[in-house]
Amino acid sequence: MFVGTLTFDLLLGDVHSLKEKRSIVRPIVAELQRKYSVCAAETGNQDLHRRAEIGLAVVSGEAGYVTEILDSCERLVAGRPEVQLLSARRRYHNDDDE
Numbered sequence: 001m002f003v004g005t006l007t008f009d010l011l012l013g014d015v016h017s018l019k020e021k022r023s024i025v026r027p028i029v030a031e032l033q034r035k036y037s038v039c040a041a042e043t044g045n046q047d048l049h050r051r052a053e054i055g056l057a058v059v060s061g062e063a064g065y066v067t068e069i070l071d072s073c074e075r076l077v078a079g080r081p082e083v084q085l086l087s088a089r090r091r092y093h094n095d096d097d098e
Contacts, residue, residue, distance in 0.1 A: 003059050003093040004066035007043065008077050010052040011084040021049045024082050032056055032076065036069050052083070066092065 015021050025042050032040040036058070044053030054077070058069045070090060078085045 001059060001061060001095050002063045002066045003057060004070050005055065005057045005091045005093075006070050006073055007056075007089045008052075008054045008074075009086040009088075010054065010077070011086055012050050012052060013082050013084075015049050018047075018049050021052065025052050025054065028077060028080060028083070029054060032073055035076070036073055038069065038073060063092070063094070 010025075012021060012024055015024065029040045029042060032038055032054075038056045038058045040054060040056035042052060043055035045051040056073060058066055060066050060069075074085075074088050077083070077088075
């Protein structure tokens with residue numbers, strides 16, 4: 001079993017409230033879940049209205065599939081015009097990890 005996690009640090013554009021922030025972040029999380037069947041959520045910076053952290057995880061029996069899904073998710077988020085991707089942190093775990 002292989003598990004991949006990906007955390008995005010995002011800078012939001014012209015956002016002046018947490019309500020506006022939610023209107024940008026929620027559709028991104030929903031699209032990641034729908035399109036790639038990953039577990040995704042807003043995982044940090046909930047109290048800041050111009051920054052967001054989205055985390056996601058994928059599990060598979062093949063390491064290559066995990067990498068492919070993480071690559072696709074990163075491309076999707078990087079391509080969104082309403083956010084600027086500041087960083088993307090990946091971690092891989094497998095059965096051999098202790």
